[in-house]
Amino acid sequence: LQIFAFLALMCLILAIGNGIWEYDKGYYFQVYLPWAEGINSASYSGFLMFWSYVIILNTVVPISLYVSVEIIRLGNSFYIDWDRKMYYPLNDTPAQARTTTLNEELGQIKYIFSDKTGTLTQNIMSFNKCSINGKSYGDVYDMSGQRTEITENTEKVDFSYNPLADPKFSFYDHSLVEAVKLNDVPTHRFFRLLSLCHTVMPEEKKEGNLVYQAQSPDEGALVTAARNFGFVFRARTPETITVVEMGETKIYKLLAILDFNNVRKRMSVIVRSPEGDLTLYCKGADTILYELLHSSCEALKEETTEHLNEFAGEGLRTLVVAYKNLDEDYFQDWIRRHHEASTALEGREDKLSELYEEIEKDLMLLGATAIEDKLQDGVPQTIDTLAKANIKIWVLTGDKQETAMNIGYSCNLLHDDMEDVFIIEGSTSDDVLNELRNARKKMKPDSFLDSDEINIQFEKSSKKPNILPDEQANGVYGLVITGHSLAYALEGNLELELVRTACMCKVVICCRVTPLQKAQVVELVKKYKKAVTLAIGDGANDVSMIKTAHIGVGISGQEGMQAVLSSDFSFAQFRYLQRLLLVHGRWSYIRMCKFLKYFFYKNFAFTLVHFWYGFFSGFSAQTVYDEWFITLYNLVYTSLPVLGMSLFDQDVDDRWSILFPQLYVPGQQNLYFNKMVFVTCMLQGIYSSLILFFIPYGAMYNTMRSDGKAIADYQSFALVAQTCLLIVVSVQIGLDTSYWTVVNQFFIWGSLSVFFAITFTMYSDGMYLIFTASFPFIGTARNTLSQPNVWLAIFLSITLCVLPVVGFRFLKTQLKPTPSDKV
């Protein structure tokens, strides 16, 4: 946009110049050159000349830039697709750039919003530990603990690609198997519950080949565990559930399913066993279930709580299971009311949940399950690298606080070096505010002073979408915020507090958040921070977040394709993110910046020569170059070398970029292409154009050729100027290129030789005789380029254009080395 203003300004200057010239000189020069028809005053001529100059100088606004930018982006996206180091052989998934327009933004990421399950973790649930009747199972005492049941049942468990050998499916604790074998009643009841209380659909394609279709991997893991321990869930009809209990088939009548939902956070089934007993089995989140327990199991509750804390401390996902034997009469009454409620026309939901509450109480605690969701390979290292690259990582997860924090610790998000980890868990708006303020006070005490810049800024302008500058905390901090508090914090007046506090922390973990909140958090940061955000996730619940962030990355993993489909980039493993950002993103960004810098430079150098010539040609919109050269300059002579540079350039290679994540930081601050850089390359262009005009001008002014003929004719001057320009521009790209492949060499030398070939062809006799009107420059190349002083002028312009740049760049690397120079 400023370019347009600049263009208009130049044209205006030239138009005014033309007005003055026509008034001062052109009027008297009419003897030889009458004014064109219809022009009767100098000012009118100036007005027309404004538009002529718009046409001539419009090359400062590089239209062809857009085409080239698209090509470069496309090329760089293909590099992402082609990268073997982002290919995951296990499920044959290469990385995929689904949009081709965001590559350079990958090099500028400041905030990463990550899902946890399936993104940081594998989302392969394995039943890891349990607590039954106050006894904890699952701790490893003996590595040889292999179960016999698995061979009895099916080999293929529902996670199809790695059977027995995979430790994920093994259970190491012998004692649990013993307990099962010993017909321990609570243990049997525990596994019976697991095999009954779920919504898993079995699929038995062949005899003994069971595949479970589970809505959530947790359920699948639990059912699979039950199956492995001898309670095989076999088949399901709307009214019955077939379970093979320790080898004998039992058919349970399914009387009611009390669904799971986010409010209840539990589910129950009511079944009648073949023996006729009525039982309600329930599993759910500990906090909820504990309130529904029968008072008789207080002691057990304490023990189980201990175990639960232990499990959560290991980052396991826990569920509590409980049962209740039902009284026949009561149940009949209940089921009747349930039927009424479920057919009610009004308030069905409410009535049903009331009924559910009624029956789900005085439960007998059975125990707890703990499911492990393993971290993906390389996650801690990746997070470490990304953190070193000054990227702030926010984990948004639906898990509960302890689990989330433990995952945080285990994948290096939170670590002991941190000064403090703030936990925001207030349940009222005021609490949250206070907690946030306290955190901020600790991180940066002056931020509450009235003299603080940001406070001043906010007092001044009460308009909402303010861009907050980055604030520096006095140490490394982490922040954990629960979904409950987050809901308050996202409300109007607390938003700012949240952003200011959270953005000072290195790591933010939001737990128990809903998909909508995920998107809101991303939106919040986008709104207040001038930063590029990236959201990475794998499941449907991440879609909103992925769509909100500038860049969405989908993990093509366990939870289907929704995330991938709405993402911009996708790959199979979280650890590829570091390569995507630090290598591909960084390269794309640097290439794009170099490209833009060079492109603007070359067009400025090209166009401004016309501007200077205007002062010498009566502001008559006379171009300096041959019109063919103007046409071909961007199209042929200079397009390929710059494309070659911006497709192949690497300032440091991929290993170094990952080894030195600091190299990523300049991109975040957009150091390589901002207004300063633009102005610099504009000034460089102006300088070059001055040289390119005045050196040939001085060299040809009032002198002659070595054979005594006049040299300063327009055509010779045009040729000299354009030869200088093209060589200067080619040398310049040579200076910019830091990675010379064969292709670069070929493009640069090729473009130069094409220039000379085309020039000599166009200026030849034959072309003139055939197309007289199009090629009036006949003979210029031969006659002019044979002059020694012409070549001396060309050499001098090149030297003067290039040497200062060399010196300046060298001094810059000496005095103010950039991180990549240091490497």
Place this chain on the structure above:
Amino acid sequence: MKNKTNSLSQEGEARPSRCPDNSAFKQQKLPAWKPQLNIATVLSSFFLTGAFCLSAGVCLILSANSVREIQIDYSDKCSDCSKLRENSSNWNKECNCSVNFTLKEDILGDVFMYYGLQNFYQNHRRYMISRSDAQLLGRNVNIQKSYCAPFTTYQNGTPMAPCGAIANSMFNDTIDLFYNLNSSVIKVPLLKTGNSWWTDKNVKFRNPKSYNLSSAFAGTARPPYWQKPVYLLDEENERNNGYVNDDFIVWMRVSAFATFRNLYRRVRRVEQFADGLPAGNYTFRISYNFPVTKFKGRKHVILSTVVWSGGSNPFLGIAYVVSGTAATLTGFVITAIHLTLRKKKTYF
């Protein structure tokens, strides 16, 4: 293109693995040369170019200084004629003017005679396009289609030959040089031809074909400012007449700047002038036809020799010396900065 074929081939063969090819191109591992600006290359480039520029500059200055040049502004000296020409109604009145000058030393070698114009905007865009190259090639073309207007046809429809503002404004002073030797006046022999580019003379300009020139230009009229038609530009030499007249060709090669000089005549090296112009008194006799004072223009007549680097313009030489000095100095500055920085580094 490459990208497309790749994805096609993947789909076509339905390869079981979607693993990308392990080619250097795709993995961005093309072998490459990674030049870096280090102190050695930078300093050597500065000092080498500095040395080269200095020596080239000195050579250029020396050779430019060896050029002998005499430049006389005769639009002032012939002010009577200038005034006469300001009134366009006097166009057919002859006006002659003499300018004397003295050579204290011989001018040796080839001597060229130029006319120089100042403030004459040959590089004005509308001026520059006001010609018909096809017409000048001797083709029978409709010049209405060219940009020659308003110098295309007369009101009665007769086309101008040659058409256009450039041709119309052709420099039409005649300048003769006389050598005054012991009260006898000798006309210095001057060559009219060989002053233009070979390509212009032989390719770009051709007369229309006919049995003689005047019939070739039948049906056309001279441009309004000309005194004689184009086929009478040089009555003595058939090969220098019409469009292929050297004066005309030289004029038609428009200058890039408003101040310029065009080659007018060359001294023919015979008799006394075999070695150039001997010292003595000379006179330019000018038949003054070309008005310039109206637009504050000036006319010069220039006598000059040439060297390998052209004329007496010292610009290139000075520019070379200056940039050579600058490059060398910068080289030293860079060395100094580099040394201080390196010292600092060792302290850490």
